[in-house]
Amino acid sequence: MNVLSAIKNNYGKYIAKGVGVAALSLCAYDSHVLGKIKADEYAQHQDSENAYDAFSPTQYLAKPSIVVSKMKDAVYHYSLEENVRHFFNSAIGYFEGFGSELVSNAVPFTLGVGALLTKGKWCKGFAWGTAAYGAFVFLKDGLGLGHASDLSKKF
Numbered sequence: 001m002n003v004l005s006a007i008k009n010n011y012g013k014y015i016a017k018g019v020g021v022a023a024l025s026l027c028a029y030d031s032h033v034l035g036k037i038k039a040d041e042y043a044q045h046q047d048s049e050n051a052y053d054a055f056s057p058t059q060y061l062a063k064p065s066i067v068v069s070k071m072k073d074a075v076y077h078y079s080l081e082e083n084v085r086h087f088f089n090s091a092i093g094y095f096e097g098f099g100s101e102l103v104s105n106a107v108p109f110t111l112g113v114g115a116l117l118t119k120g121k122w123c124k125g126f127a128w129g130t131a132a133y134g135a136f137v138f139l140k141d142g143l144g145l146g147h148a149s150d151l152s153k154k155f
Helices: 002-009 011-059 066-081 084-104 106-117 120-142
Strands: none
Touching: 011 066, 011 084, 011 106, 011 120, 084 106, 106 120
């Protein structure tokens, strides 16, 4: 019974901490998903740039030579088939996308950290701020209130 009475006496604190954890988990989820998207995008872009950079020298020779031509062709095919660069470019793209989305979600992230790490009235204040920001985002972006929609405009 002692545990239940402790929870009953401090339920506001636990709700505020839960709001902080929810805000941080939503920010992390958004950042992770955008990081995965940017990882693929960045790696494929770098692969295409590498393919062009490897192909371009094969189009000319300083002097006519079959050996040099075959050597350039072998280097070109090797650069197309290696995948170590793709792995590192995926990591760069992931961290780039993750960081950019984390910066984009700076307000809910800061409010969530504040709700999670502070105590007392500050904790509850950050939780109320997080809830207010969530309601604002839901009304503005979820329901579209306050947005002028050019697609549904009456002529």
